[in-house]
Amino acid sequence: MDQFTLNLIVVGATFALYIGIAIWARAGSTSEFYAAGRGVHPVLNGMATGADWMSAASFISMAGIISFGGYDTSAYLMGWTGGYVLLAMLLAPYLRKFGKFTVPEFIGDRFYSQTARTVAVICLIVASITYVIGQMTGVGVAFSRFLEVDKTTGLLIGAAIVFFYAVIGGMKGITYTQVAQYVVLIIAYTIPAIFISLQLTGNPIPPLGLFSDHVGTGEPILATLNGLLQDLGFSEYTKQSDTTLNMFLFTVSLMIGTAGLPHVIVRFFTVPKVSDARSSAGWALVFIALLYLTAPAVAAMARVNLIDTFYPNGTKAEAVTLDAIQNDEALDWVRNWETTGLLAFDDKNGDGMIEYNASAENELTVNRDIITLANPEIANLPGWVIALVAAGGLAAALSTAAGLLMAIASAVSHDLIKSQINPSISEKGELTAARIAMAVAIVVATYLGLNPPGFAAQTVALAFGLAAASIFPALMMGIFSKRINNKGAVAGMVSGLVVTIVYIFLHKGWFFIAGTNSFTDADPLLLSIKSTSFGSIGALVNFAVAYVVSNATDEPPVEIQELVESIRIPRGAGAAVDH
Amino acid sequence: MAENSDNNAYWSANKRIIGISLVIWFICSFGFGILLRPMLAGIKIGGTDLGFWFAQQGSILVFLVLIFAYAARMNKLDKEHGVDE
Numbered sequence: 001m002d003q004f005t006l007n008l009i010v011v012g013a014t015f016a017l018y019i020g021i022a023i024w025a026r027a028g029s030t031s032e033f034y035a036a037g038r039g040v041h042p043v044l045n046g047m048a049t050g051a052d053w054m055s056a057a058s059f060i061s062m063a064g065i066i067s068f069g070g071y072d073t074s075a076y077l078m079g080w081t082g083g084y085v086l087l088a089m090l091l092a093p094y095l096r097k098f099g100k101f102t103v104p105e106f107i108g109d110r111f112y113s114q115t116a117r118t119v120a121v122i123c124l125i126v127a128s129i130t131y132v133i134g135q136m137t138g139v140g141v142a143f144s145r146f147l148e149v150d151k152t153t154g155l156l157i158g159a160a161i162v163f164f165y166a167v168i169g170g171m172k173g174i175t176y177t178q179v180a181q182y183v184v185l186i187i188a189y190t191i192p193a194i195f196i197s198l199q200l201t202g203n204p205i206p207p208l209g210l211f212s213d214h215v216g217t218g219e220p221i222l223a224t225l226n227g228l229l230q231d232l233g234f235s236e237y238t239k240q241s242d243t244t245l246n247m248f249l250f251t252v253s254l255m256i257g258t259a260g261l262p263h264v265i266v267r268f269f270t271v272p273k274v275s276d277a278r279s280s281a282g283w284a285l286v287f288i289a290l291l292y293l294t295a296p297a298v299a300a301m302a303r304v305n306l307i308d309t310f311y312p313n314g315t316k317a318e319a320v321t322l323d324a325i326q327n328d329e330a331l332d333w334v335r336n337w338e339t340t341g342l343l344a345f346d347d348k349n350g351d352g353m354i355e356y357n358a359s360a361e362n363e364l365t366v367n368r369d370i371i372t373l374a375n376p377e378i379a380n381l382p383g384w385v386i387a388l389v390a391a392g393g394l395a396a397a398l399s400t401a402a403g404l405l406m407a408i409a410s411a412v413s414h415d416l417i418k419s420q421i422n423p424s425i426s427e428k429g430e431l432t433a434a435r436i437a438m439a440v441a442i443v444v445a446t447y448l449g450l451n452p453p454g455f456a457a458q459t460v461a462l463a464f465g466l467a468a469a470s471i472f473p474a475l476m477m478g479i480f481s482k483r484i485n486n487k488g489a490v491a492g493m494v495s496g497l498v499v500t501i502v503y504i505f506l507h508k509g510w511f512f513i514a515g516t517n518s519f520t521d522a523d524p525l526l527l528s529i530k531s532t533s534f535g536s537i538g539a540l541v542n543f544a545v546a547y548v549v550s551n552a553t554d555e556p557p558v559e560i561q562e563l564v565e566s567i568r569i570p571r572g573a574g575a576a577v578d579h
Numbered sequence: 580m581a582e583n584s585d586n587n588a589y590w591s592a593n594k595r596i597i598g599i600s601l602v603i604w605f606i607c608s609f610g611f612g613i614l615l616r617p618m619l620a621g622i623k624i625g626g627t628d629l630g631f632w633f634a635q636q637g638s639i640l641v642f643l644v645l646i647f648a649y650a651a652r653m654n655k656l657d658k659e660h661g662v663d664e
Contacts, residue, residue, distance in 0.1 A: 074634035078608045081639045085604050088646045089597045093653075207636060211625025220626025238627040240616070247613055273664045275654055282646035289639050296635040568590050571662040 046283025056138020083258020188392020257464025469538025492546030
């Protein structure tokens, strides 16, 4: 059976499973649509949060970025896991006690202001749409490869499937489907990693393999990789090239962005008790860590294998011949990825060889987003492993896109239409509005995903910066301070969001339209702060403005101060109430 | 009133536990992984140094321990102050 048929069968089978579960658990009432009736066990909820959380950015894109960036990109690993500590301690238990359905609802009630609620909706939509653009990029990469079409066609097919998938189910459908998706994606991520770790180091546990000796050289694999990269003129894998300032701020931004992203926070509304909200964050991180501890191993080993492929006789000998790339069966994958337009080679100097190095004469370009998906092919693993990875990548992208679309839909239908524009809207009308909001979000994200502002994980990092600068500070101050009032919170959120989005647009183009940027991340406006790291500065601005404005204006009314006291105490957390 | 002062004591205890946890959180990620990496350069592990390990693996393991320790400690605190569910 050829690879294409095998891909179709494996991907098709996993899709049938998800859609089957979605139909089986199809949402009936609005409360089920948003929060699945709160009956979800912490371990299952943790697993579903893991699938929700680990998107195309984690699965498809992150290892590739680390593979090419080495130590400098450790921020992705620390940032996207360390945020769970903040969630568990600073937000999740109190928001669960508060017991409403959405993040803007909390902000609106705590800051006794419809304006605050509307501003929170806007922040949420801006961050979530940016996030979905990143997912669409990943979906496009995965579909283009396994259907063997160019990346634009892949993106359009992927968007159609995301649309169908998110619109028929609600949160409940999504919770159980996401458990299934987690299982598929973690198996798909670990199996090739185990094979490759065995091949290169003889150690079957990839995170340990990363610090073991390479079977060929007898030296540690990281030292071997450093040597290979030096031969080709690249900087060493374990060396820091980025500035400490940027790395620090980038990690902060990803961490607090994690704790501020609405589609993750709502997960903790669905557990039965406050104490479950704390342990759910821990369980979520257990399931996330299984992938995040494997990712750095995948990254380093993929780079070793990539270099070996293009220098079959070692980096000191001659490179692979053009003839081998065009005809050798083991190099099928190079030709397959070339079809998608995500990998390109060109024998510029006409010497019949494809040289890969850091110089201007480099003849190979590889899109970083293909590394995880191409990894099993590069290592010549069996066809079923390759098909499994395609299925895993799609599971990751779909589950997160669906979760984000839910967050956008509930913000629009519940926090804007139901609470402000038309309070008498029927349940059915609310569900219809939610579905229309999802459809619009998919169209916008697909359009912008055609020319994304970066690799999938980088686009997603921008979304985290936006959430970090707008939502996280408002939530945290709402819980930990009784003094922050409506005016302070609104001024803080608006200033945090505006400075961050302007900084991003100045570097990535206005509304992500290419060519309209005034600066680049290579030479940023402020010091060495890249646009992906600016969320931490935006968050500081948010905190400072909220503090100053609140202290200059009246303190919150007594009943709000009592509300804050009550959410700090676990006792009395009943089922959520709708209003 | 008595209940109020006990709730305040509960909240202060919670903030103290969070404070200690976040100091560990900061040292093991931003500290060992980024700012203090040059100081750890002498400790070698698998072809690189301890700072690299913390940045790519160690910090994640510490985060896991921190969350479960916090959850367990808070369950105990909830009971001590009679605010458990």
